[in-house]
Amino acid sequence: MTTNNGAAGFWSYTHRDDEIEDGRIRRLAAKISNEFEAITAEELHVFLDKADIKWGDEWRNRIDSALTGSTLFIPIITPRFFKSDECRREVLTFSGHAASLGLDELLLPILYINVPGIEKGDESDDVMALISKRQYEDWTQLRLEDENSPKYRQAVHRLAVRLVEILERTAEIEPPPVPLTEDADSDSEEEPGMLEMMVEAEAALPRWGATMSEFAETVSIIGNAVKESAAEMGRSDARGAGFAGRLRATHQLAELIKPSVERLSGLGEQYSAELVKIDPGILRIIRQVESEGSEAGETEQAQEFFKTVRELAQNGRKNMESYQEFSNTLQGLAGMSKSMRPLMGKMRGAAQQIMDGQAVIEEWERRIDEVTS
Template sequence: MTNDSGAAGFWSYTHRDDEIEEGRIRRLAEKIANEFEAITAEELNVFLDKNDIKWGDEWRNRIDNALTGSTLFIPVITPRFFKSDECRREVLTFSGHAASLGLDELLLPILYINVPGIEKGDHSDDVMALISKRQYVDWTQLRLEDESSPKYRQAVNRLAVRLVEILERTAEADPPPITLIEDTGLDDDPGMLEMMADAEAALPRWSETMTEFAQTIAIIGEAVRESTEEMALSDARGAGFAGRLRATHQLAERIKPSVERLSELGEQYSAELVKVDPGILGIIRQVESERPEGEEASQAQEFFETVRDFSQSGRKNMEEYQKFSDTLQGLSGMSRSMRPLMGKMRGAAQQVVDGQAVIDEWERRIDEVTS
């Protein structure tokens, strides 16, 4: 059910959730598309299988061409959704592009299985925060209804109507002014040179955050190594489980301040990147459309190279973060005193992964513009 033009709906969900639901998520997408066509006499192209090359090609094409105002992104929210790096990356990517064009409504989440705390907007998890701020559709009880029941069919109709209304409202939306920081109160909007200078100034600050993040990981890693050695000595003395438990409690107390700092750095890093993401995407799009010359062209090239270097540096650091994640797996069997710390460390590592996804998208768009 695809063609090269018209309205499109990209569904983001985990395949395991659809398997558990015996295909109900895919069928829901198809039912909504059919209802949309019945209402409008126009086809809604549905992109479901992210393993299909058509999904990726059309996804990139529509993002690179400013979403055309007719591209809906529908994440199907479940607890497993937030554990999928791919799903998280898609939300961040689409959200940044949509916000840079003033088309936030095109991101329409469906809350399919309840996620504790999703209704709160002040999450440390950046993706959950983005979802909770949207007017998501609550399907948590409807998923339990028979698909042929009047209640289910009426809900499908309401959702299809809502999609139609969203596309009508966004059809002629004007892009908002490009901003990288909060409103300064100045009357004049900054020019391209000023915005690129602001962005360049922010990159070293984020690099410093990542340097401290890596240093904090090293401190925690050293503490874990020493604790492991202490456990081995304890085992050699025949102290048994009691000795291991004591060493684990000591480790938890020792790394607690570092874990708290790691959590702060992760939140700060990803939150700032998500905040400026629409602005930087807007700058890249403006360079693409205006094709500046002279000083602005040189500044744009310098800015692009700075972003590329920043992105590549982040990818190198990801290897260390992966080793850190592997270390966390080794701690999973320790005592309950470690569990809260484990959660915070995993959350911090996820924030870095999310931040890198944002930066990688900047680099991808720069490559598109300069190729």
Template sequence: MSSHEQAVGFWSYTHKDDKLNRGRIGKLAQLIADEYEVITGENLRIFVDKNNLEWGAEWRARIEAALTGTTFCIPIVTPAFFNSTECRREVLTFSGHAKSLGLEELLLPILYVKVSGLVEDSPDEVMSLIANRQYVDWTDIRLEDEDSPVHRKAVAALAERLVGILERSLQVASENERVIESRDNEDPALLEMMAEMEAAFPRWTSVVEEFSSVMEVIATKAVTAAQEIEQSDAKGGGFAGRLRVSHQLAESITQPVNRFYELGNLYSTELVNVDPGILTLIREAPRQALTDEDREILGEFFSSVKSAVAASRANIPSLQGFSESVGVLKGLSKSMRPLAAKMESAVRQVMDGQAILDEWERLIDENGPA
């Protein structure tokens, strides 16, 4: 395999995991890069330190260059990985771009520690994305000595897999370029995609609206319960009084919480589904010689996208406040804990989605609507 552009990998992991594993996660990146160079005679640079400004600059540059088939994202998957907002957003952002280009293989997860619920149909969209990729199972290998034959062979196999993925991805990227060059001035496929996104986008915004209204219902009931607890305490109701109010609250919010949870999952699913299409529209629109009418329609659509992004961003403080109140509810009683877990999951799904929305806005502003 030979390429004019250096292959680059982004190591997506939590520093806490690396520390708990005595630095072995960070060292694994270098072992893979070294083996890759042995196999190919070419350098693979893996960015590991997210605190380094160069990491972020190179990430943006590679995304803006449409990945070009030479950029890997390698999530090191552990239970803590899914609790990291930063890691979750990296997966969502990279996955959308890769899928929009037909380069899904460039997302190569390494399952470092077994994770409960890591299945293809997981309601957690990041878990679902990881599970649907052909991840490398490292759960046993990570326990081997780094100089053992088992560990060294596994590193070599990983490097070989990267080489194979890169060769296939470069072919796809090259084909993408040929398709772009051979297109007519006005591409019917782009207009068809625009129509498809116009139909899909309202479905997502309707989920957003219902999510906000259900959250308000739950929050109102929680405030009422807090007031009742204060009144009970004032009357000397003690723990029994608090428990009674907590059980009443749990019963009254069970149905809206279940719907809230469904909407959170639906929100992220719809967003992930529509993401590749919108990224493609943003990327391809400036290359097309559209009619004035189509250009106007596209401009209006991108304006509606930006409005949705701004509205979602404006809701973040209320989401954060709601999340904090859910944390308080956890301590009221055992009956509240599963409900609180569902609410936290729903909020996390929506908060994750802001990374996708921010990317849309950034690309629209940089590329222009058409």
């Protein structure tokens, strides 16, 4: 059973954060939902448990339709949130769909525990940069208040009022159209038509594929250097050089891989930033093809575009396992020497950005499969 005939709020948080808070995050969701109903006499359907099949079904149903206009996405921001692949993917997915409908305001983050860099928006982290651009609610001090205190209850009321105001404003917003062709008399600065957007995306897709290939090659170079360093440590141990020999090998490794790490970091930032930027436009293309029906979906341009997206998604999946393994091994390397720590941080960040980008592309693939099925 879906609840797509009314307002809904999807809460995105890590269960460990809620456990640490003794269930306060879930209780906050219930309090806001109750206050919303008290103000409006209408229910705000709250979806909390992502393990519940209804969460996933309703989530996909709403982001695939204009009902996004009655759907709020509320990520509970903590340091652990940015370490959750699932939470990051949800932010990117909802943000893209909301932006494609001109409904960015429906993404309403709650800063629950302070995260260094959140105010300025760390550009090396695409999800943090996206969150920082939103008018998030700051609960870093309110979370320390007694839940029954006047200050806490007033804050719950203010947030519920803001949700009501957001839904009222977004209800009046019409999704931006994507015309099939550009009006000959139109201003050249206006939004491009669907075919123009499709051509632009088609040109970009191979470039992203090339970036992924270069990223994989750079990871391989770094991996080979790490293996050689481990072998050198073994030879050093055999010579009886002790920890001094290991430290020397580690310093040599840091200097050797530094250029590759910088390149890896640049590729990750460029890749994810471009994908997030063009994500709403590509989702609008897919939605327009869906609204035009099978005839639009069977055009040569659409077929070629869909094929390229699927190939990009498939190639990305082939590399994801190795990227994840690479990311997992970095923690151990960071503990070897302080000279390695900043390099490990950059490499972990770059790997995360590539994985975030894959999540965006796979969302395009999912929507294309739905449109063409």
